[in-house]
Amino acid sequence: MKLLLTNIKELLQVRENSPLKLSGKEMKGLPTLKNAWVFLNNGKIEDYGTMDNLKEYEGFKPLDCSGKMVLPAWCDSHSHLVYAGNREQEFVDRINGLTYQEIAEKGGGIVNSAKKLQETSEEELYNQSATRLEEIMSLGTGALEIKSGYGLTTEAEMKMLRVAKKLSEKYPITIKTTFLGAHAIPTEYKENKDGYMDLLCNEMLPKVAEKGLAEYVDIFCEEGYFSVADMERLLEEGKKYNLIPKVHVNQFNSIGGIESAVKHKALSVDHLEVMTDEDIDALKNSDTMPVALPSCSYFLSIPYAPGRKMIDAGLPLALATDYNPGSTPSGNMNFVVATACIKMRLTPEEAINAATINGAYAMGLSDTHGSITKGKAANLIITKPIPSYGYLPYAFGSNMIDAVIINGKEVK
Template identity: 50%
Template sequence: MRTEIIHIKKLVNTRSENILLRGQALADLPCLDDAFLLIEDDRIVAYGKMEDLPDKRPKATNIVNAEGKFLLPAWCDSHTHIVFAKSREEEFVDKIKGKSYAEIAANGGGILNSANTLNATSEEELFDSAWERLDEISRLGTGAVEIKSGYGLTVEGELKMLRVIKKLKEKSKLSIKATFLGAHSYPLAFKDNHAGYINLIIEDMLPRIAEEKLADYIDVFCEEGFFSPEETKQVCEAGIQYGLRPKIHANQLHLSGGTEIGVQLGAISVDHLETMDEKAIRTLADSTTIGTLLPTAAFFLRMPLQPARQLIDAGCAITLASDYNPGSSPSGNMNFVNAISAIQMKMLPEEIINASTLQGAFAMGLENEVGSISVGKKANLILTKKIPSLAYMPYAFGSNLIDKVMIAGEWIS
């Protein structure tokens, strides 16, 4: 199938090479005005200005006139937990009444709450609910997504989650990466036996995950009351032996040492980063590790947001992601993530688009497949409604500005 999109008001993030952006370069967003884009099957095959559209070209089966509209790469959401059994709105009310995240977790809520319900839910039910969430986020413009386990906290529970993610990979046209997050929390059975649970992860979970080829990455929640930097290192080094590169939940609630240990381990990303000092920022800036900012999680928990401007100005490579999960960010709407990033973190619209597309692709190892308008990349695209400017997207944060979404060369909405 051949698709032509013509008279595009602005074709956004056109690139001939993949470069992980840092500092001032994050605001460098190449665009073409009055442009065309040609797609064959699921790939971008050509683009340029309308005046350069070849007269002699294969006949298109689908022609879209995008006059007055912007065309962007689909969002690349590099941090989600969309496989879960039950929402947690009762904890939401507890937070309104004044309970803290830590207090809820200490009383068996939070991650342990999700673990209890997940272990009592069938693989089929988990798949069906996750499929609905995947469909929802794709219609909101997400074309690539990382999905974590971490609500099983038992051998069979973690395997069940990862098998669901594998099935989502097989059946969905979205680009999906799977992350093993068995070290999300200590289950009650191992509350006073941390070494025993870490041994379970290393000796029982990881070999079976590797045998079934269920994960691309390994993650650990490095935080006070959860996993220490030393425990994080132990788990990640075991994962590395099975070819799983680390991603780290780092510096969410405290200066946990997660950023430093992530950099030391060569993690592809360290995620959250609400609580950063000069040392952590400098360590990240001097590394190849990407900092993944999750502003809607901080927003939902009423925490100070990530110091995006400090990170960017220091030369850190950053991306934006939704942290879609039932406890601290029950939304996978990257459009809202982008708006919060502009309104509350003072990121420029150009920085936001780069951070939510190409940078997110890098944070999943998908930079050669998605994340920019580039010949040979997958045709995962967002066609906006008629809008006056790129800045209008985060500015008009309550409006649905998406006309259509294309995933792998097919319009889905």
């Protein structure tokens, strides 16, 4: 399939030689071409330029983009999109005064979702997840990470990962999978966390790895969940199976998880709502991408990751949704980008960089995704006619997306 997009008002994130990630001041730059065209062939970006240098092609479908912006599809590097049912009762409980932690202590939260998921057939889980995936693709997401972590038994964790794999086979979107068996301590192990750690290390990890169901390993390193020592044990064990760490840290407390994750060469550290100066220092000069999840802060009314401070300290930053039934029942990257500008004081350029090339880095995809670069995946968002790209986060409640192309296929 060949597509030729012409008369593009502004083509965003154009990088002849794409960097793997952008840090600090680099994030302020968003290279663009005005009055541009892009030619897509066989699922890839073949070429692009300005209209005064339009090349001659044959056998393509033309798409006139007059007045419209074109940018790389969003790269959402942190999601829990495969889950069963919802948790709207806990949403109401929080409105009535309970905290997220109090709900978890009463048997709600992650273990509540795990119970639902264990009782749901693989087919039904696939159908529910596919509906969510179709929605987020139409909202411009072209690459996605999906975690397990609502199974909490070997079989249910593997069921989640099989569903994620099947989604990646059935849909054009690129999906990366992460094993998050260490998401919460299951009720039957409440008094025996070490027993659950043994199960994770001795049974779950080897089976997930044997079936090739995950590339990354994650753990919720937080008071009341898993300690830094637990994390170190799991990551060491994961290393034996070439599982790369991407971890949940510093959501409610700073307990040393970042420093340890960096030592273990984590690809990303995610959440970061509570950051000390030492945490920021630990990330400097590392290859670990800090990932902020502003929709989670919005939904739980907790602090936002100090994105402004991190970028000003010279760090890179990625933005992701955290799409899940408990803390973020939304997979809308447009809202994430807008909220990062509004609440974290990122400029539109920084937010777009964080949600494209840096998001791609946080799932090991920045050589193929996240920028308009020859040879990269033909993953594009075509906006409605808008005055400037800053209008995207400015018009935060409106859907400004006209069309979405993923791996060369028009999905909206």
